[in-house]
Amino acid sequence: MTHETYAEPRYQSGFGNEYASEALPGALPQGRNSPQRAPLDLYPELLSGSAFTAPRHENRRSWLYRRQPSVVSGRYQPYAQPHWTTGGDRTIALPPEPMRWKPIPPDNADADADFVDGIRTLAANGDAEAQTGIAAHVYVASRSMERRAIVNADGEMLIVPQQGRLLITTEMGVLDVKPGEIALLPRGVVFKVALPDGLSRGYLCENYGAQFRLPELGPIGSNGLANARDFLAPVAAFEEAGGEYEMVKKSSGRLWRAPLKQSPFNVVAWHGNLAPVKYDTANFMTIGSISFDHPDPSIFTVLTSPSDTPGTANCDFVIFPPRWLVMEDTFRPPWYHRNLMSEFMGLVHGEYDAKPGGFKPGGASLHNCMVPHGPDEEAFDKASQADLKPQKLDNTLAFMFESRYRFIPTAYALQSPALDADYADCWAGLKDLFKP
Ligand SMILES: O=C(O)Cc1cc(O)ccc1O
Numbered sequence: 001m002t003h004e005t006y007a008e009p010r011y012q013s014g015f016g017n018e019y020a021s022e023a024l025p026g027a028l029p030q031g032r033n034s035p036q037r038a039p040l041d042l043y044p045e046l047l048s049g050s051a052f053t054a055p056r057h058e059n060r061r062s063w064l065y066r067r068q069p070s071v072v073s074g075r076y077q078p079y080a081q082p083h084w085t086t087g088g089d090r091t092i093a094l095p096p097e098p099m100r101w102k103p104i105p106p107d108n109a110d111a112d113a114d115f116v117d118g119i120r121t122l123a124a125n126g127d128a129e130a131q132t133g134i135a136a137h138v139y140v141a142s143r144s145m146e147r148r149a150i151v152n153a154d155g156e157m158l159i160v161p162q163q164g165r166l167l168i169t170t171e172m173g174v175l176d177v178k179p180g181e182i183a184l185l186p187r188g189v190v191f192k193v194a195l196p197d198g199l200s201r202g203y204l205c206e207n208y209g210a211q212f213r214l215p216e217l218g219p220i221g222s223n224g225l226a227n228a229r230d231f232l233a234p235v236a237a238f239e240e241a242g243g244e245y246e247m248v249k250k251s252s253g254r255l256w257r258a259p260l261k262q263s264p265f266n267v268v269a270w271h272g273n274l275a276p277v278k279y280d281t282a283n284f285m286t287i288g289s290i291s292f293d294h295p296d297p298s299i300f301t302v303l304t305s306p307s308d309t310p311g312t313a314n315c316d317f318v319i320f321p322p323r324w325l326v327m328e329d330t331f332r333p334p335w336y337h338r339n340l341m342s343e344f345m346g347l348v349h350g351e352y353d354a355k356p357g358g359f360k361p362g363g364a365s366l367h368n369c370m371v372p373h374g375p376d377e378e379a380f381d382k383a384s385q386a387d388l389k390p391q392k393l394d395n396t397l398a399f400m401f402e403s404r405y406r407f408i409p410t411a412y413a414l415q416s417p418a419l420d421a422d423y424a425d426c427w428a429g430l431k432d433l434f435k436p
């Protein structure tokens with residue numbers, strides 16, 4: 001890739017549509033996918049993100065035209081990254097109470113790690129082999145991946161940067177992703193992450209289940225929430241410089257590494273509907289109550305990964321963006337609640353209205369199935385006394401990975417000094433105000 005490609009990535013718009021892009025004119029075959037000899041003597045390679053026979057609306061695949069097929073590789077050896085774990089660990093005694101972490105992980109906050117080595121799994125559920133569940137990770141990294149790439153065969157990767165821009169080079173081109181934006185990298189797409197701002201941190205959802213897609217809009221109609229055109233896929237770009245690479249592969253819960261004689265970013269043209277994308281949450285068309293009551297947060301769903309039970313997601317990716325609150329005679333923050341669904345939350349910046357105190361950017365909270373939670377004492381006191389003028393919740397971005405499966409925190413997360421042992425105290429002062 002030229003320097004200009006890095007400075008100014010270019011994009012094609014849409015989500016799950018048929019993109020087409022060539023870095024060199026004429027590199028895409030016309031009228032067929034695998035001619036006897038492809039243009040420019042490139043190798044056609046099919047990347048399928050769904051079964052061949054998946055229904056048309058769920059079918060995702062792209063054709064990559066590359067200088068060498070992906071199968072050209074050195075032999076894989078085990079790679080040690082013990083902090084990136086897979087699936088729910090059923091041997092861990094899962095605390096049946098609310099949990100929260102301060103910004104994580106302070107232990108390697110200035111670590112000399114790249115994106116792969118900087119991943120820390122906080123909690124996970126399901127089983128990558130059964131293609132169910134997700135993992136919630138954080139990353140803290142200060143080193144760019146130079147001649148090193150990663151491919152994840154266990155799931156797609158939803159990246160939520162919290163601090164520092166990420167330049168994500170993929171087989172299909174480059175995504176420039178800053179905090180407030182998210183990136184979604186399909187299972188099996190090779191990528192590497194450069195850190196132009198130095199020390200960078202954020203959250204990751206590794207989704208072993210059905211691919212994330214836009215939610216149904218029901219009575220909302222044909223527009224709103226995350227609009228498909230605001231998702232951006234890269235245009236084709238390939239690395240010119242020769243020389244060796246290291247490929248890290250995550251497969252079946254383990255990491256491996258192999259030497260490559262050539263850059264894996266050697267795709268000169270591609271077309272299809274399986275692609276990495278980025279999305280700026282500032283483009284989210286937020287819907288709320290303009291009468292009374294606090295609506296269910298499902299109205300803030302950006303992307304959903306369904307399970308086999310309709311309406312009961314493997315994972316919903318939900319954001320709490322800046323928005324106006326105008327509801328009359330209403331307790332405006334989230335209500336106190338207990339849910340079937342399990343909730344892992346993070347904060348990109350600002351304050352979250354239910355927890356103005358202890359929930360900090362870079363931190364996390366976990367409220368599993370039927371674990372009671374809701375506004376802390378400070379939020380309750382303010383909201384139950386507030387003068388209900390229209391109010392803008394501004395300069396804030398929280399998010400939730402919500403899943404039908406309980407998240408099991410990792411031993412790392414349970415032993416971390418970031419675990420907030422006093423979390424429950426934020427509700428301890430809620431008094432019995434009953435006035436019969
Ligand atoms: O618990 C939370 O903070 C997330 C949440 C927000 C909301 O507005 C309603 C329900 C809910 O679980």
Ligand SMILES: [Fe+2]
Nearest residue numbers: 337343367373
């Ligand atoms: Fe909740």
